Amino acid sequence: MLALTVALPIAVTVTIAEAFTGKSNSIISMNAKHITIGQVAEKAGVSIQTVSRVLNNRPDVAPETRQRVQLIIAELDYQPYALARGLASRRTRTLGLITFDFNDYSFTQIVTGAENEIRKYGYFFMLGSTNCNPKDEPEYLRLLTERHVEGILFARAGSESDKEHLLNLQNSGVPIVTTGFYLPGVDFTVVDINNVDGGKKATQCLIDHGHKQIAMITGPQYAKSTHDRTKGYREALRPAGIIPNPQLVAIGDWSYRSGYQAMKTILDKQLPFSAVFAHNDRMAIGAILALREAGKRVPQDISIIGYDDMPEAEFADPPLTTIRQRMYEVGELAARLLIQLIEDPTATPTQHLLETELIMRSSCVRR
Amino acid sequence: MLALTVALPIAVTVTIAEAFTGKSNSIISMNAKHITIGQVAEKAGVSIQTVSRVLNNRPDVAPETRQRVQLIIAELDYQPYALARGLASRRTRTLGLITFDFNDYSFTQIVTGAENEIRKYGYFFMLGSTNCNPKDEPEYLRLLTERHVEGILFARAGSESDKEHLLNLQNSGVPIVTTGFYLPGVDFTVVDINNVDGGKKATQCLIDHGHKQIAMITGPQYAKSTHDRTKGYREALRPAGIIPNPQLVAIGDWSYRSGYQAMKTILDKQLPFSAVFAHNDRMAIGAILALREAGKRVPQDISIIGYDDMPEAEFADPPLTTIRQRMYEVGELAARLLIQLIEDPTATPTQHLLETELIMRSSCVRR
C-alpha cells in the first residue's frame, strides 16, 4: 500500500483517486528538507535521468530498475517538484479559470463540472473570479499567463463586447474555451445553452396554458442570454398571434431583489397580465413576493415560470415551473474541450449548444 | 498512449502516470515567442541581474537605469516567467484552496472573500474542491504541495476527525488556515463562527416569542457546526426550564430536500410543537414546504427560524427569520492570516471566532 501510494509511475493499477487515499499520515515535506530526484537517484544507484524516465513512465527502463526506483521513491516519499518540471518541460498542467460570480448557481455548477473533469486528466485550476467586474479580466489574464497556465476556461456570461478581447487572447496562442457565448461564426470554442429555444419553451408553456398577456422580467442588458431568451419569447408569441407589449417587460440583474422590484414596476402600470416569464429562478421568486404583496395569488391569479431550475425552485411557494439547463454538463464539456485543445495540436475551435428542458411544477396553471 | 491522450471525450479515469505522459506530442504555441529576461537585458544594455532587480523592485538600481529597463519591458511586453522565478526563489505566490462544495452559500462566500483578499497581496489560488468527499483531501493536498503552494486555506466544514490530518500537514511546514473548526487548544489558525452562541440566539428568539416545544432540524453529524448549534439550543432551553425532547429533533444534510424530509419525520410523530429551529436556511425552507403540505400555516401555526441568512431567506414565504453569519469576512480574515503566516516568520497560529446576528423577519411570531 505504501508503495502504491507514492508510486506515481505505476500506470496499470493506480487511479488518481486510489493513489493518494489512505495515506493521510504521510508527511508532506515542503521547503525544509525537500527530497530531490538526485537523492532518489543516488539511493537507487542510478542516474537522475533514469529516475526521470521512471517518473514519466517512459518505456525505456529495465523492469527491475524501474521497480527499484519506484521502491526508493516510495521509501523517501519523494514528490516531484512541479515547478522544476514545468520549467524544463514547458508543461504546467495548470489551467486558468475565470468566473464572474461564485454566488450564482449556474456558474458554480459550471465550475464544479469543469473541476471534476480536469482532475481526471491531472490538471489543476488557478482561480480568477472577477466578482462581476469584467474590467478586471485583463489583469487576471496577465497574471494567469505569467504563471503559464496552458489554457483558460471562461465560466461566465458572455457579452458581445467580449469577442475581440477573447480573440486577442486566443491569437496570442493561449487555448481558450468560453461558456455562455454562442454566436454563429465565432472562431473560438464555446459551450452554451440554447437560450433562444429555452426562452421559447418557457413562453410556449405559458401560451399553452391559455395565457395571452405575458409579462417578462429579463436579465441585464449586457448578457447575451438575456437577448437570446427575449428572442425566444418573441418567437413563441408571434405564431400565437400575440403582439409583445414592451410595457409588460422589466429588466432585472438576476438577483431576487431585482425580480421583486421589476415585478413591482410592472404591477404599478396597472396593465392586465396573467403570466410572467422571469429569466431566472431567483427573479421569479422575488417576483412572487411582489405579487403576493400586491394581493395576487400565484398561480391562481398569475402564473409564473422561471429559468435555471436551481435547487430551491422545487421548494419555492408555489414550487416553480422552470427551464432546466444542465450547467454541470456545460462545465464538463468545456473542460474536456479545453484539454483537447491543449493536448491535440490538430484540434480546432468548435461550438456546442446544449438543449434545455421544461420542468413542470405548480407555479403555472391554465387560465 | 497517444490514443488515450487524444480520446478525451470519453470520460475515463486515467491513471496518474497516464495523466502525466504524452507531453512531447503536444505543442504549446504560447511558448514560441516568449520573451526572456535576457532579451530585455540585451536591449536595455544592462545585465540580466539588473533587470531582475528592476522586476523585483529592489532599491539598488540607478533611477535612470530603472526607467530605461522599465521602458524596454513595456516595449517588449515582457512577462516574467513565474515558474522560473518560483524555482529560483522558492516562492510561488500561489495558495491552495480546498473547499467542499461550491454550491453552498457559506462556502462560496468564504471563497469570494478570501480570493478578493489574497489578490491584494498578489497571490493566486489553486483550486481543489473536494465535492463533499473529504476522502479526496489527501490527494489534493499532495498535488497542491507538488506545485509548491505556499499555504493552504481550508474553506469547509470542520469535523473532529480532521484534527490529526491537519496537524500533520502543518507540522510538515505548510502554513494552513482553516474555517469552521474552532476548538480551544488547537494549534493551527482557525477562523470560525460562534455557532454555539448562534444556536443559542436562534433558540432564544423562539423562546422569547413564547414557544416551549421547539423542534430542531440539525446539520449532518460529521459537521462541527451541527454540534455547536445543538449545544446552543440546549443552552438556551435549560435556563428557560425547557427539557429538550429528542423526539423533536431530526437530522438533515443541509439540503432543501433533507429539511423537507426531516420535517416530515417530526410531523409523523404527531407530537405537539409550535416552533422549529433549522440549522440552515435551506433546510428551513424545505421544512416550510413540509409544514404547508401537512396543513400547517407558517408562522401562524408554526414559527420557524433558519441559519445563514442567505439571499433567498428574505424572499422565502414567509420571509425567514434567521441567524446571519458573515462568511465573506471569514474568508477575508482567513486569507489575511494565511498570508501573514507565510510572510511573517514570527507569526504563530491564532484562533478567531466571529459573532452572529439575529435577523428578524416574519417566519417567527409570538405564540
Added chain:
DNA sequence: GTGAAAGCGCTAACAT
C-alpha cells in the same frame, strides 16, 4: 537501457 551534458528562465550571494 543507461548516463553525461546542456539547458529551461530566473534569483541570490558575492563580487566589483
Added chain:
DNA sequence: ATGTTAGCGCTTTCAC
C-alpha cells in the same frame, strides 16, 4: 549601482 558566478530541480537531447 552593476556584473559575475552559481545554482533552483527537472527534462531533454545525444552519446554509449
